[in-house]
Amino acid sequence: xxxxxxxxxxxxxxxxxxxxxxxxxxxxxxxxxxxxxxxxxxxxxxxxxxxxxxxxxxxxxxxxxxxxxxxxxxxxxxxxxxxxxxxxxx
Numbered sequence: 001x002x003x004x005x006x007x008x009x010x011x012x013x014x015x016x017x018x019x020x021x022x023x024x025x026x027x028x029x030x031x032x033x034x035x036x037x038x039x040x041x042x043x044x045x046x047x048x049x050x051x052x053x054x055x056x057x058x059x060x061x062x063x064x065x066x067x068x069x070x071x072x073x074x075x076x077x078x079x080x081x082x083x084x085x086x087x088x089x090x
Contacts, residue, residue, distance in 0.1 A: 003029060003032065003033070003044070003045070003048050003084060004047075004048045004051055004052065004084075006025055006026075006028055006029040006032065007029065007048065007052050007056065007065075007084055007085065008052070008055060008056060009025050010022050010025040010026050010029070010065050011052070011055075011056035011057060011061065011062075011065060013025060014061065014064060014065050014068070015057070015061070019068060022065065022068060023068055023069075023072050026065070026068065026069040026072070026073070026081075027072075027073065029069075029081070030069070030073055030076075030077050030081075033077045033080055033081075034076070034077060038080060041083070045080060045083045045084050046083075048084045049083060049084055049085065049086040050086070052084065052085055052086055053085075053086035056085070059086075059087070062085040062086060062087055063085075063087060065085060066078075066081060066082055066085055066087055069081050
C-alpha cells in the first residue's frame with residue numbers, strides 16, 4: 001500500500017524535524033490520491049488508519065502532519081488524508 005508507506009515516511013520525517021521533506025512526501029501522497037481516488041470510508045483507508053495510529057505516533061503528531069498538508073496544498077484530499085491518519089473527520 002503506497003498510501004501507508006508515504007504516510008509512514010512523512011511521520012518519520014516529521015519526527016526528524018524535516019518539514020520540507022515531510023511536505024514533499026505529503027504532496028506525493030496527494031498526487032497518488034488524486035490519480036487513484038478512493039471514496040470516503042474506503043476499506044483501504046480504514047486499514048491504513050489502523051496501522052498509522054499504531055506506528056505514526058500520538059494524535060498530536062498525526063495532527064501536525066495533517067496541518068502541514070492542509071496549510072501547504074489546496075487541501076482537496078484533506079478528508080481522505082485525515083481518515084488515513086486516523087483523525088476525526090467532519
